[in-house]
Amino acid sequence: MAFGKRVNVRKSSTALPLRRRKPVLGQHFLRDEAAAQRIIEALGDLSGKTVLEIGPGTGALTRRLIARARRVIAIELDKVLAAQLRMGLALVRNAEIIEGDVLAIDFDTIFGPKPGNSRPGLEYVPQPATVVGNLPYYITSDILLRLFAYRRYFDTLVIMVQRELADRIVARPGSRDYGLLSATAQLYAKVERLFSFAPGSFTPPPKVHSTVLRLTLAPQLEKLGVAEDRFIHFLKLSFGQKRKTLWNNLKLEYDAALLRAALEQAGISANVRAEALPLEKAAALFRALSSGQRGS
Numbered sequence: 430m431a432f433g434k435r436v437n438v439r440k441s442s443t444a445l446p447l448r449r450r451k452p453v454l455g456q457h458f459l460r461d462e463a464a465a466q467r468i469i470e471a472l473g474d475l476s477g478k479t480v481l482e483i484g485p486g487t488g489a490l491t492r493r494l495i496a497r498a499r500r501v502i503a504i505e506l507d508k509v510l511a512a513q514l515r516m517g518l519a520l521v522r523n524a525e526i527i528e529g530d531v532l533a534i535d536f537d538t539i540f541g542p543k544p545g546n547s548r549p550g551l552e553y554v555p556q557p558a559t560v561v562g563n564l565p566y567y568i569t570s571d572i573l574l575r576l577f578a579y580r581r582y583f584d585t586l587v588i589m590v591q592r593e594l595a596d597r598i599v600a601r602p603g604s605r606d607y608g609l610l611s612a613t614a615q616l617y618a619k620v621e622r623l624f625s626f627a628p629g630s631f632t633p634p635p636k637v638h639s640t641v642l643r644l645t646l647a648p649q650l651e652k653l654g655v656a657e658d659r660f661i662h663f664l665k666l667s668f669g670q671k672r673k674t675l676w677n678n679l680k681l682e683y684d685a686a687l688l689r690a691a692l693e694q695a696g697i698s699a700n701v702r703a704e705a706l707p708l709e710k711a712a713a714l715f716r717a718l719s720s721g722q723r724g725s
């Protein structure tokens with residue numbers, strides 16, 4: 430099959446017609462051709478790039494990707510869909526369909542050094558891949574956290590998520606939607622809301638609207654002077670109970686005198702809630718607490 434030719438994976442005798450498939454595994458397939466095209470265009474020039482597609486399903490995005498990218502690696506959990514897509518793309522040389530769970534797959538094996546591309550004494554620097562996916566909404570946050578953990582392999586993520594989740598990811602400090610997910614996403618990436626689609630763009634239609642986001646990976650950890658694991662733990666603690674003040678959340682783990690001194694040093698009132706704090710302020714408080722702990 431020539432690159433970019435339509436892959437008709439629906440004709441397999443074992444396949445249920447799409448409208449009769451239960452939307453398990455977040456299976457709402459994109460049927461709006463113009464929508465698929467806009468998502469692909471949001472990826473920019475892919476000619477020299479490897480693209481990782483999460484949940485290719487019936488291939489609405491995949492067949493466009495293979496026409497544009499140097500290499501496409503698609504991970505699909507549904508055994509039948511993965512087999513159908515692999516069959517449909519059997520003659521396509523730049524596509525690889527992996528049946529697997531994106532939350533468990535070993536990215537080091539896929540993107541890490543291979544015998545022959547690593548040299549003794551030279552650090553292996555991977556060519557960053559672009560990630561795309563109309564994500565299964567039931568695990569969107571977990572997928573994002575996993576991609577952030579393996580960010581050494583990726584530079585850009587263009588993802589479709591439930592509109593309400595997109596609102597939380599792009600929310601600014603002080604707004605109603607700002608929370609742990611916003612802080613974490615913005616710690617690792619520049620986030621942009623691109624466009625939204627109504628339920629009718631999918632088969633079967635979901636109950637919610639969908640929004641496409643672009644996340645350009647640009648981790649802030651070094652700039653903020655914070656150690657990754659401990660700062661993430663601090664953010665989780667700060668946002669622990671949404672209705673509680675920062676003081677009440679943090680006092681679960683920090684001594685009151687230390688907390689008071691650190692809040693003062695960072696210029697933060699004890700009555701604020703974590704959602705009011707920009708990342709720079711949260712990091713200043715974290716650094717003050719860490720140096721206080723070291724000094725005691």
Ligand code: SAM
Pocket residue numbers: 454455456457458459460483484485486487488489490504505506507510529530531532562563564565566568
């Ligand atoms: N990309 C296709 C499209 O736009 O039509 C399908 C999108 S559908 C919203 C989500 C896809 O993710 C489904 O094909 C589903 O089987 C797959 N999926 C669900 N959970 C997954 C997981 N843990 N790992 C990989 N794929 C998964």
